[in-house]
Amino acid sequence: MNLDATATLTRGRAGQVKMVLKVLSGPDSGKVHPLKQGVYTVGKAPTCDIVLDDKAVSRQHLRLEVHDEHVVATDLDSHNGSFCERLRFTSLELRPGIVITLGTTELKLIPEDTRERSVLLSSKDRFGALVGNSRKMREAFTLLERLAPGGADVLIQGETGTGKDLCAEAIHQQSPRKKGPFVIVDLAGVPPTLIESELFGHVKGAFTSAQGDRAGAFERAQNGTVFLDEVGELPLELQPRLLRVLERRQVKRVGANDYQTVNMRVVAATHVNLEQAVTQGKFRRDLFHRLAVLRVSLPPLRERPEDIPVLIDHMLQTTGRPPSALSDQTRALLAQYPWPGNVRELRNVVEQVMNLGEEALPDLESSSEGSTKVELDLPFKEAKERLIEGFERDYLKNLLERCEGNISRASREADIDRVYLKKLLRKHELDAGRET
Numbered sequence: 001m002n003l004d005a006t007a008t009l010t011r012g013r014a015g016q017v018k019m020v021l022k023v024l025s026g027p028d029s030g031k032v033h034p035l036k037q038g039v040y041t042v043g044k045a046p047t048c049d050i051v052l053d054d055k056a057v058s059r060q061h062l063r064l065e066v067h068d069e070h071v072v073a074t075d076l077d078s079h080n081g082s083f084c085e086r087l088r089f090t091s092l093e094l095r096p097g098i099v100i101t102l103g104t105t106e107l108k109l110i111p112e113d114t115r116e117r118s119v120l121l122s123s124k125d126r127f128g129a130l131v132g133n134s135r136k137m138r139e140a141f142t143l144l145e146r147l148a149p150g151g152a153d154v155l156i157q158g159e160t161g162t163g164k165d166l167c168a169e170a171i172h173q174q175s176p177r178k179k180g181p182f183v184i185v186d187l188a189g190v191p192p193t194l195i196e197s198e199l200f201g202h203v204k205g206a207f208t209s210a211q212g213d214r215a216g217a218f219e220r221a222q223n224g225t226v227f228l229d230e231v232g233e234l235p236l237e238l239q240p241r242l243l244r245v246l247e248r249r250q251v252k253r254v255g256a257n258d259y260q261t262v263n264m265r266v267v268a269a270t271h272v273n274l275e276q277a278v279t280q281g282k283f284r285r286d287l288f289h290r291l292a293v294l295r296v297s298l299p300p301l302r303e304r305p306e307d308i309p310v311l312i313d314h315m316l317q318t319t320g321r322p323p324s325a326l327s328d329q330t331r332a333l334l335a336q337y338p339w340p341g342n343v344r345e346l347r348n349v350v351e352q353v354m355n356l357g358e359e360a361l362p363d364l365e366s367s368s369e370g371s372t373k374v375e376l377d378l379p380f381k382e383a384k385e386r387l388i389e390g391f392e393r394d395y396l397k398n399l400l401e402r403c404e405g406n407i408s409r410a411s412r413e414a415d416i417d418r419v420y421l422k423k424l425l426r427k428h429e430l431d432a433g434r435e436t
């Protein structure tokens with residue numbers, strides 16, 4: 001490595017700031033280094049252009065060559081290595097948005113002119129208690145951030161365990177109604193005979209067991225939000241009454257003569273396909289259209305396997321455990337399972353493993369399409385490598401299929417650098433004829 005040459009190039013740095021390097025974690029967390037075209041050294045030595053006060057970083061750790069739209073990062077034979085997506089690299093072309101790790105320090109490359117936008121985008125890695133880094137979840141978060149502060153009713157669709165409850169609560173919390181009540185009615189959990197009274201309330205004597213007046217959910221949610229979970233379970237005969245509530249904000253208690261005006265927002269959720277329920281005559285078309293004005297879909301976990309590591313880290317963090325609490329082997333196993341019970345099932349398995357140890361990992365059947373399986377009779381290191389290789393191959397195949405072989409799209413969807421993606425595709429011989 002020719003440090004003199006680097007110094008000459010460094011002096012040649014000129015022009016406008018092209019990008020910034022933001023320190024996301026480690027002792028220098030929060031620091032931002034503007035990068036102009038030219039060469040920078042990164043390391044612990046005070047003579048480096050970007051000094052990191054991290055014991056696990058070498059004195060001269062990394063060299064960055066900043067170009068117009070990309071940066072070439074070269075490891076300077078560092079002791080602990082430079083990593084991207086958990087893979088060690090010696091030289092890598094970095095595109096804006098990418099995160100690299102040196103020691104315990106994570107560094108993110110952000111284009112200067114969109115710094116503000118990037119911060120906003122990264123804040124979309126979560127919405128309330130929901131986390132997710134996949135493109136699909138980020139899109140859902142962007143939509144949710146926009147619609148939550150408004151007053152319009154919302155329909156959340158998603159399979160069981162995809163976070164519909166958490167999503168409804170976060171919408172309430174991020175709305176001007178957050179100081180008001182959040183009233184939940186699980187329509188699948190209330191006996192059909194009681195749903196009417198639960199939703200609309202009743203007056204004394206309206207039916208045999210009505211011993212006093214009772215306000216229904218809509219009234220109880222005054223100035224707040226009503227969450228109608230499993231709205232598809234609402235009996236057909238009650239559906240016109242819900243429509244009236246949505247359209248006129250008026251409710252009449254069972255047995256009462258007059259309507260009362262209510263001021264609340266309705267957030268409804270369903271795991272069934274309501275359009276199909278409409279065609280089957282189980283759900284009123286007018287009610288569906290009224291409910292579906294603002295629709296958010298939470299994708300199943302099998303369609304966003306890249307969220308699995310993020311969710312696992314989040315689960316470990318919320319229970320006060322370090323990321324190392326789960327071995328790479330267990331992580332690889334969890335990452336290749338299709339999770340029919342979605343995030344709830346993943347959370348249950350992670351909790352089980354945390355409490356009982358990794359031996360308690362249930363026998364997760366691998367996806368029918370997947371070729372990844374644990375080969376227990378091999379030496380540990382080899383078995384682990386094969387498992388990870390299998391996961392990478394399955395993941396990439398699925399990614400390419402989803403993106404119809406378009407590499408740029410695949411790189412965006414998987415949120416991995418295009419050059420790195422191409423390298424992975426080459427490694428797994430999946431690159432034939434793909435140049436898009």
Ligand SMILES: Nc1ncnc2c1ncn2[C@@H]1O[C@H](COP(=O)(O)OP(=O)(O)OP(=O)(O)O)[C@@H](O)[C@H]1O
Nearest residue numbers: 129130131159160161162163164165166343344347
């Ligand atoms: N994106 C997410 N981030 C973090 N945790 C999540 C996420 N999605 C779901 N969970 C976890 O999964 C659990 C189940 O989520 P939730 O009850 O919101 O799902 P649901 O879609 O409402 O399921 P159901 O249809 O069965 O009621 C939550 O308690 C939470 O721990």
